Amino acid sequence: MKDKKAENTWFDKPANVKKIIIALCIICGLLMIADFFYDKHAHFAAEEWFGFYAFYGFIMCVLLVLAAKVMRVVLMRDEDYYD
């Protein structure tokens, strides 16, 4: 019985997952706008570029995952490779 009750939680509904994604997009949008409204005391030229941290974070994460996928082709073996 306990199990059944646990099946229908908030996260199981696709509509709610969509809400989380929309919330994330809104937060990202607001953070981009926030870039206009604070004093950048930059140590590097790049820090002065508009939304540098946002773009850098996004692009580097995509590159990270793509590179890791390539690594998998080379480095991945069976789970019991060393046994």
Add this chain to the structure above:
Amino acid sequence: MIDGLNPALILIVGALLVPLIPQPSRRVYVVLLPLVSMLQLILHPSGTFGEISFFNMTLQTFRLDGLSFVFGLIFHIAAVLGVIYAIHDDDPIHPTAGLLYAGAAIGAALAGDLVTLFVYWELTAVSSVFLIWARRTESAFKAGMRYLIVQVGSGVVLLAGVIILFSETGSVAFNEMNLDSIGGKLIFLAFGIKCAFPFLHNWLQDAYPEATASGTVLLSAFTTKLAVYALARGYAGTEILIWIGAIMTAFPIFFAVIENDLRRVLAYSLNNQLGFMVVAIGIGTPLALNGAAAHAFCHILYKALLFMSMGAVLLRAGTCKGSELGGLYKSMPFTTVCCIIGAASISAFPLFSGFVSKSMIVSAVAYEHLTLIWLMLIFASAGVFHHSGIKIPYFAFFAHDSGIRCEEAPLSMRVAMGITAALCIGIGVFPGALYAIMPYPVDYVPYTVAHVITQLQLLMYSALAFTVMMLWKIYPPELKSTNLDTDWFYRAAAPAIIKPISAQVARLTISTQQLIAGTATIGLAAFHHLLGPQAKLSRAVDSNAMVALVTLTLSIFLLLYLVLS
């Protein structure tokens, strides 16, 4: 407080008594013991104590100053949390080995000379391996052997370095050193092995995920941070550390993305976090060194918390493989929340502990205008959020429902996780308390508008990247797999080459023995000629050459053992 009494000795002697004390008193004893020794540390005045004259060396077995205090304190906190976490388990191996290991690490951090450091250094190796063997599986036993060989090997290198340094300078004091002499280089290498420098790192990812749930929590706290302390004490401002550290922050995150065993993912991110501390030590300014110490302090807590949550998953769900987990938040909500707090802390979200310590390091890099290093560190910051911050909680507790329904973690685990989580948030919200115990006076404000916004931008857009790649199915799925790392060289390549050779050698040895047996008389005469009182091999040899020879022989022996075991 007893004047001059080394807290490490309280722990070490006390730990040896643990198996003799029956349950349920043992549960109380194992928590009280590190608390008593922590009190001794906190109340003790600074200075050097426990001087021993040994041959013509002066050993200072107990040195308490700003730097050793921070590490001594956090090691104590980790010991208390680690034994609380393990209380549910009646097996005395965890508190015994764990407290002995903690005592050794604290003894090493409080050592004022390199000989004392060496003794405790080896004790951390020998005591901690039992936390891996406690898993009692064949693969844990083998991984434990490999771990022990690497750790003891680092001690052998350390000893060789110390002896050479002593013969050159006549002192064994553990203070600032440099890379100009062979001795200095060997000691640096020994620290580097324990600190999991690139290419010397793989013992960490190999061994930690093989330990028990409680074992990994304890392991994650001491060995590598002891190495960080040793580097900060001996090699602060050594420029090459900046590059070594920056590489350490970056390369493990690629492995972490494709690794399936979630505790191994954490071992890779541990490696990445060490990189931040190593960069800071390489910079060597007061701000950077404070950053290294503060980051070690915070890191021990959030890394323990993450390993605690994954340990609870391992205990309850029976596996830590991302490919087999998912949807566990339904069964383990408390563990889920604690894991997310650990994840937010390691990702350096504002108001969590990692933010107030990592900011110091990134600022120290910025003040020195090291552009490339800075770019690597913020890439690594985004990357660590990507795999430790999102991947770990997502694949364990959310993602697709694996159908696993289990109990929530036992009470002792929840208590330990709860306290650790509270500390992670506490430090993040009130960084002043942490800054107050740093080795140098802190004049640093982590919460500026620019810091908070830029950090949030970095993190939220990394999260956006993860989400987009999940939705478009670009993100690599969790697969049952082994990923090759540098351990391939000694676990697969070297045995493939050396095993046939060693078989040949064994055959040759047997024939040689027969030959020798047949010609024993001639042999004895020849030996007398070579080794007799007037013979060539009996003459005195330079002690440096002997040290080098012994080190080389031991290293070859260790390597062969590693490869053939």
